[in-house]
Amino acid sequence: MKKIPATQLRVGMFVVDAGLSWMDYPYLYQEEGEIESQERIDAILAEGFEEIFVDPSRGSYAGLEDEEPLEESLLQDADDLARIPSRKVSFKEEMGRARRLYTDSLQFAREFLHGARMGYLVDYSKSEKLVESVIDSVMRNDDAIVSLTKLRDFDEYSYTHSINVAVLAVAFGKNLGLSHKMLRALGSAGIFHDLGKAKIPEAILNKPGKLTEEEFEIMKSHPQKGFELLAQQGGAGEDVLLGVLQHHEKHNGRGYPDAASGDEVSVLARIIAVADVYDALTSERVYKKGMLPYKALSLMYTMRGEDFHTGYVERFIKSMGIYPVGSFVRLSSREYAVVSGSNISVPLYPQVIVVLDYMQRPCTPRQVDLAENRGDSSHVLEIIECLNPKRYNIDPAAYLM
Numbered sequence: 001m002k003k004i005p006a007t008q009l010r011v012g013m014f015v016v017d018a019g020l021s022w023m024d025y026p027y028l029y030q031e032e033g034e035i036e037s038q039e040r041i042d043a044i045l046a047e048g049f050e051e052i053f054v055d056p057s058r059g060s061y062a063g064l065e066d067e068e069p070l071e072e073s074l075l076q077d078a079d080d081l082a083r084i085p086s087r088k089v090s091f092k093e094e095m096g097r098a099r100r101l102y103t104d105s106l107q108f109a110r111e112f113l114h115g116a117r118m119g120y121l122v123d124y125s126k127s128e129k130l131v132e133s134v135i136d137s138v139m140r141n142d143d144a145i146v147s148l149t150k151l152r153d154f155d156e157y158s159y160t161h162s163i164n165v166a167v168l169a170v171a172f173g174k175n176l177g178l179s180h181k182m183l184r185a186l187g188s189a190g191i192f193h194d195l196g197k198a199k200i201p202e203a204i205l206n207k208p209g210k211l212t213e214e215e216f217e218i219m220k221s222h223p224q225k226g227f228e229l230l231a232q233q234g235g236a237g238e239d240v241l242l243g244v245l246q247h248h249e250k251h252n253g254r255g256y257p258d259a260a261s262g263d264e265v266s267v268l269a270r271i272i273a274v275a276d277v278y279d280a281l282t283s284e285r286v287y288k289k290g291m292l293p294y295k296a297l298s299l300m301y302t303m304r305g306e307d308f309h310t311g312y313v314e315r316f317i318k319s320m321g322i323y324p325v326g327s328f329v330r331l332s333s334r335e336y337a338v339v340s341g342s343n344i345s346v347p348l349y350p351q352v353i354v355v356l357d358y359m360q361r362p363c364t365p366r367q368v369d370l371a372e373n374r375g376d377s378s379h380v381l382e383i384i385e386c387l388n389p390k391r392y393n394i395d396p397a398a399y400l401m
């Protein structure tokens, strides 16, 4: 799948619905299916759509090249994250604490989003304590709390999304080598990035159909409104405020509210933008399935240097691992496994738990570190493909607990 400008749309191309919200991506055309006529393209352009996700492997248009393979392009310089200190505690050891923290954070998100809608101030000092705990958890073992971002209920999207963005941003920020002070600001900006949506009328937020131009304008004011809410009540530093204000700005200057570009977009906002889109793509919603993490990362890779600042998606993928924890994969041994831990210097070879044999029969779960047996080239065990666990009746969460 890749993202193209609407002007490059051709008859026979297959449009994909990535499930991104109309509200946040007003110029993204997402009606899934093959483009059947030039009239359709003219209408899409006339309606003001600017960009489209297309699937080069579907549809009758033959001239479309697929995106570059993710692995090859990333492995060329996979070393720059390899100096990251190893994890202090095991995944299992961290998981209990991470779970409690994630539940507490979710409760906080419910409270402040409801409160803000009623006109109450947010409890900023409470958010600071939670962010501090998220940083501690990420420092001990980032795989634990990051894996929880994919195991949640889809009907609570707005709450889980704000916490997930904070968690993903802090984990990414840690792997970028940001200071503790920066991580604190990043976590707060993540939690509150969509606070301004509390000031958008529910009729617009929940409108099932397409928004009018006027409604889009109101929707696009949410970063500014969030910035104002936080600024009014005090507590949040300038970097946090800027992170909230600019989280929909793009590297190419085609974002909002100020069409800022390049260096005008703060580092925190660039990181939040990556975490925001990744969580939106991979989330299951009432009306759509979540995209597999591997797919979402591949798609975001095609947006590098345009939507995202140069180097950020690339580093995010290395930080998450090409196969994030919780991914369900088929191995070269023809067995099936759940990814249980990342190996940051060799992202193609994570730790896995083998759960089905080559006949797709359940087997006694067996932990394997794919990085460990890479030496003997005749017996290299590797990942062949990433699969949808639901089709195999597998719940990855059950194996990670």
Ligand SMILES: [Fe+2]
Binding pocket: 024, 193, 194, 222, 247, 248
């Ligand atoms: Fe937003």
